[in-house]
Amino acid sequence: MPESARALSTLPVIDYADRFGLAAGVDAGPERWARAMFGDVPSPGERFIWRGLLGLRLARGRSPDTVAGWRVAGRGEDWIVLEAESWFLSGNLVVQVADGRVALSTFLRYERRLGAVVWPPLSAVHRRLVPGVLRGAAARIGAGH
Incomplete structure (x- = not known):
């Protein structure tokens, strides 16, 4: 895990x-990548996992301050940090672009046992899904969406 990604996390403990x-x-900025990965609002599957299983409190509706309900915690030329919390965990999704590559880092803090x-x-499910999320985003961006 590159320190640059870890340093962008808003979590005090990971x-x-x-x-x-x-x-x-394809050439695109980090926010465009994040929106291509997750959309402006969460899909039904994302809502099931993020809200239903993880209890994350996600914003409703479309907003320049959210991506799929996750709050934008920070933006830079080559990165964006998304954050969400539940009563038992907090998370960040960090999207970085550099040198023709895109990377998605996930950071969690367990707030309760x-x-x-x-x-x-x-x-285990997350690690199986993420490569496809990245490939799907690349296809959407390449197709001009």
């Missing part, structure tokens, strides 16, 4: 971290 990257092949129980089995 209990879980992962990073997935893709040779982009339940986070350490719920996330590990879900993390």
Whole structure:
């Protein structure tokens, strides 16, 4: 995990971290990548996982200050940080672009013991899904969406 991604996290303590990257092949900024990955509002599947299983409090509706209900915690030329919390965990999604690559880092902090129980089995699903999320975003951006 590059320190540059970890340094962008808004979490004071990180209990879980992962990073997935893709040779982009398309030129787009980090917010465009984030919106191509997750949309302006969460999909039904994302709502089920994020709200239903993880209890994340997501914003409703479209806004320049949110991506799929996650609050934009910070933006830079080559990065964007999204954040959301539930009563038992807090999370960041960090999208970075550089040198023709895009990377998505996930950081979680377990606020209660339940986070350490719920996330590990879900993390296996997360790690299987993220490469496809990156490839799908690249296809959408490449197609001009």
